[in-house]
Amino acid sequence: MKIIELGIIMNGVTGRMGTHQHLMRSIVEIIRQGGVPVGDDEVIMPVPVLVGRNISKLEKLREMSGVERITTDLEEVLADPFYTVYFDAQITGLREEAVKKAIAAGKHIYCEKPTATDTATAMELYRQCEEKGVKHGVVQDKLWLPGLRKLKRLTDTGFFGKILSVQGTFGYWVFEGFTVPPQRPSWNYRKEEGGGMIMDMLPHWRYVLDNIIGKVKSVSCLGATFIPERVDENGNRYKCTADDAAFATFLLEDGIIANINASWATRVRRDDLFVLQVDGTRGSAVAGLRECYTQHYGNTPKPVWNPDEDQPLNFYEGWSKVPAQEPYDNAFKIQWELFLKHVVKDEPFPWDLKEGARGVQLAEKGLESWEQRKWIDLPEL
Template sequence: MTPKAARRTVRIAMNGVTGRMGYRQHLVRSLLALREEGGLDLGDGTVLWPEPVLVGRREPALRAIAERHGLAHWSTDLDAVLADDTVEIYFDAQVTSARQESLAKAIAAGKHVYTEKPTSTGLSGALELARLARDAGIKHGVVQDKLFLPGLLKLKRLVDGGFFGRILSVRGEFGYWVFEGDWQSAQRPSWNYRAEDGGGIVVDMFPHWEYVLHELFGRVTSVQALATTHVPQRWDEGGKPYDATADDAAYGIFQLEGGAVAQINSSWAVRVHRDELVEFQVDGTEGSAVAGLRTCRAQHRAATPKPVWNPDLPATESFREQWQEVPDNTAFDNGFKAQWELFLRHVALDTPYRWDLLAGARGVQLAELGLRSSAEGRRIEVPEIAL
């Protein structure tokens, strides 16, 4: 008979769970999903049991979430939670403008930290957090969820298997129409469209593009971007009009180490004519692939057709049908949950973990340089950063 595994509880302060991402992806679909599975099996006879401690400013919202999910611990006093020695990990999913101060407090209190991105509103702040964490000797991680999406995992399989040969280019399309809020309610909080509150699509999405490009294809060595505000007026959650001072679209060209070029369009003012909300097309000397959130299709060099441009005749080929579906070959879990599991193992077992605050700082750097590129109308080199 297999002996029953010992259960080790890890208490996690979760700041920002009243927001959509913090609640749905990190609390419900990650930590509570782990609890529903009986905890995280560490493989050494121990099961790690996550115990969330909900933190936020809105007491009624915290209480409602706690009651809905049978959670006993919540607080509006972050300092008191951080002073509790039984809390081992601090997680942050607040608005960007509040993140750096709270993370610094958690590091000073000796907590391991795991956080949404961007880690700060500027590179200097992001690097300072990485230095504080290094000097404190705590474990630290930054959410880089898109690396764990089924579509990009399949794409990485192709890259690692040498399918593309020499990679020439990456083309990315991301975005959807975010309603202005007047005749239909917006799908995103209004602060996302106010620069003074830390909003903007460059600040939000360029950190994603940095780690996707870095991990799959190579470090970004230069950026040329055009950021703009296509929709200048929106309506907030109370139906009140406001000026949209943050960029809602960005068009970026990124030079990658090794010579490949990436071009990624990001927009909250575009209507979707794609199979998925984000798609990346990768072209190489030996083959090409198109990956989305869940699917990935490929076309090898030997199976590439020979289109001929003729504007006088209708196309006789169905180009989409000439691509082959990349098989799953495995079961894919929720990407946020998968990264949470890796971070919890890192804390409990000291297993390797590279998505740390320095990696998060690279994303902040790219956003900062992207905005400067747009303001100055020129291509800007992206230097390597280190502590």
């Protein structure tokens, strides 16, 4: 068996996404399974170096992951030719500078979304990669969630007939920190550090809608900052400068209307933290993170409006759970494996930095729509 070692600089791995999804559940799992097989007699073996600001956090990560090399000196590893891939999961506001340095050093680029906080910068990162001739990709993990993969099978096989509309709900209560400690980092609530619901979630809605339902053409979005003050990681009060909720409507190709609301100041009474309902002429489906339920035309109940009587129908009946028709691995890990095969074997990887820029564009236009209180069209990138 031929082992192809691939040096990967992992920056921002001390964070939530970096540690759990990218390091422990993706790269470490890939190492533990013996690499990514390519053909019958070759495997790609990732060899990561963990980069961060805090050496004691990195030491803990080394112990937890078994990854040997850690450093606080990004420049040093960028100068090391063994490492050919740069991965970035830092807070969004720091991405541009680090990614540009990595491109200049000739590294292939893989990074978290949003790739930048404005479209011009996101497109510049894409162009710089193309000019330098390095490969590039953006995390679009939701595409590999079991619930959304089941949903995509339904759209691909024409289950819905003509798709009419899509309704999504995302969110849960994020504690402010005054009594119960918060479960999300404070920068998420500061616009100047790249935070905000619109900047965080509209990039996800872009690739989910584009890939599963239809291309997004226009957006109308209303943001809100419901919780004005929170408490940060050091116990200090801070002012929330970013939106913590976003109520967005999208016009898609073929006249499909999608409405997705997102809030960190809501309480959950639905199937999952994110649910997406698709209604079509022949059937409907409701997808969560892992499950997906369908109701065909033939199973559609016929309710009659009568508030003077208790509801005789149980609306949860008449839906069927889509069975697991294939194995489902961690969504981030699946995309990592595809990216590694793209780098080493030139296999297709359509989720590139231009796709990343499309996500940023939707967030930027969403913010513009909110500011100007009007519908905004999305120019082709």
